[in-house]
Amino acid sequence: MRMLPMVKRWVTSVLSYQQAERLRSLVHAGLYYSGLAWLVASRGRRSATIFVYHSVGATGVFADNVVSAEIFEKQMRLLARRRKPVALQQIIAELKAGRDPPADWVAVTFDDGYRDFLTTALPILARYAIPVSIFVPTSVLGGSALFFDQVERVVIESAVDEIRLQTSKGKVEIKLGQRSSRSDAALRVALVLRELGPQERARAFLDLQAQCRVQEHGIPAGTYLSAADLPALPAWVEVGSHSINHYSLAALDDATLRSELVDSRAEIRVSRGQDAAVLAYPFGKPWSFDGRVKTAAANAGYVACLTTLTGVIRSTTDPMAIPRAAATASMVRMRLNLLGTYL
Numbered sequence: 001m002r003m004l005p006m007v008k009r010w011v012t013s014v015l016s017y018q019q020a021e022r023l024r025s026l027v028h029a030g031l032y033y034s035g036l037a038w039l040v041a042s043r044g045r046r047s048a049t050i051f052v053y054h055s056v057g058a059t060g061v062f063a064d065n066v067v068s069a070e071i072f073e074k075q076m077r078l079l080a081r082r083r084k085p086v087a088l089q090q091i092i093a094e095l096k097a098g099r100d101p102p103a104d105w106v107a108v109t110f111d112d113g114y115r116d117f118l119t120t121a122l123p124i125l126a127r128y129a130i131p132v133s134i135f136v137p138t139s140v141l142g143g144s145a146l147f148f149d150q151v152e153r154v155v156i157e158s159a160v161d162e163i164r165l166q167t168s169k170g171k172v173e174i175k176l177g178q179r180s181s182r183s184d185a186a187l188r189v190a191l192v193l194r195e196l197g198p199q200e201r202a203r204a205f206l207d208l209q210a211q212c213r214v215q216e217h218g219i220p221a222g223t224y225l226s227a228a229d230l231p232a233l234p235a236w237v238e239v240g241s242h243s244i245n246h247y248s249l250a251a252l253d254d255a256t257l258r259s260e261l262v263d264s265r266a267e268i269r270v271s272r273g274q275d276a277a278v279l280a281y282p283f284g285k286p287w288s289f290d291g292r293v294k295t296a297a298a299n300a301g302y303v304a305c306l307t308t309l310t311g312v313i314r315s316t317t318d319p320m321a322i323p324r325a326a327a328t329a330s331m332v333r334m335r336l337n338l339l340g341t342y343l
């Protein structure tokens with residue numbers, strides 16, 4: 001079950017991000033406690049589920065993407081007790097063999113390469129013997145910050161209260177308000193900038209910096225994994241690619257697209273001694289990967305690709321566009337996802 005995209009767009013246009021999240025939580029609670037979700041599950045919508053996490057701790061512009069260590073532990077305990085945690089490769093192998101992966105299988109994945117994966121999530125995963133796959137944009141391994149984190153810092157530290165950006169994907173005119181409530185504004189800026197190609201995104205970011213009068217993005221060292229961290233990861237951690245620079249791949253020309261796919265894979269092979277078999281599309285939404293991107297990924301040697309679209313995983317699922325359920329701090333939402341109700 002998915003909220004109609006138009007309703008979603010309307011909700012996000014009239015409500016702030018936090019208000020929309022509260023509304024969403026109410027809908028989730030209604031579905032869960034009314035028993036409606038079980039009704040949906042009994043209609044055969046339950047399937048293997050792949051969860052996507054980002055940060056366990058306090059990193060990230062999307063509040064949705066951050067789960068505390070306590071909640072993460074609770075969620076892993078739930079998966080270990082109620083489902084069968086498997087390596088992502090097992091689910092992919094079932095798809096490649098043309099079989100439905102068993103409905104009680106779950107796989108855990110992490111995108112974006114935040115270092116709290118290593119310091120906070122990994123010990124918890126080890127405690128519950130849950131295999132994991134991480135998808136790293138390789139630019140962070142050399143010390144670059146992700147652009148949406150940079151946008152967040154610049155907006156939060158802005159010396160002005162109002163910004164105007166004109167891009168080919170739309171206009172952003174936004175009042176930033178109090179420093180304490182600027183995450184919502186940062187998210188709105190990031191949502192427009194994320195669809196742009198490299199040159200335009202860089203130009204828009206420079207414009208944003210100039211308007212906000214912020215020179216440094218101020219992202220602390222150690223926010224992301226480094227190249228030195230990868231060889232030390234245990235064998236039960238699969239390292240996959242999340243491209244190099246976290247661009248919307250569909251916005252790239254052929255040569256840049258190929259480099260983002262091939263060079264990130266090569267860098268992971270150098271640090272990890274093993275090719276990345278799987279790619280998680282940056283952003284993972286339909287506007288960020290199309291047929292051309294899927295073909296380029298196959299040509300670059302990836303055997304499967306992950307999206308952030310929700311949906312059941314069946315033998316008929318396209319291995320180059322596998323759905324994943326967003327892992328949030330909400331236990332109710334996690335239970336709904338496990339029942340096949342994605343909202």
Ligand SMILES: [Zn+2]
Pocket residue numbers: 111112242246282283
């Ligand atoms: Zn990402």
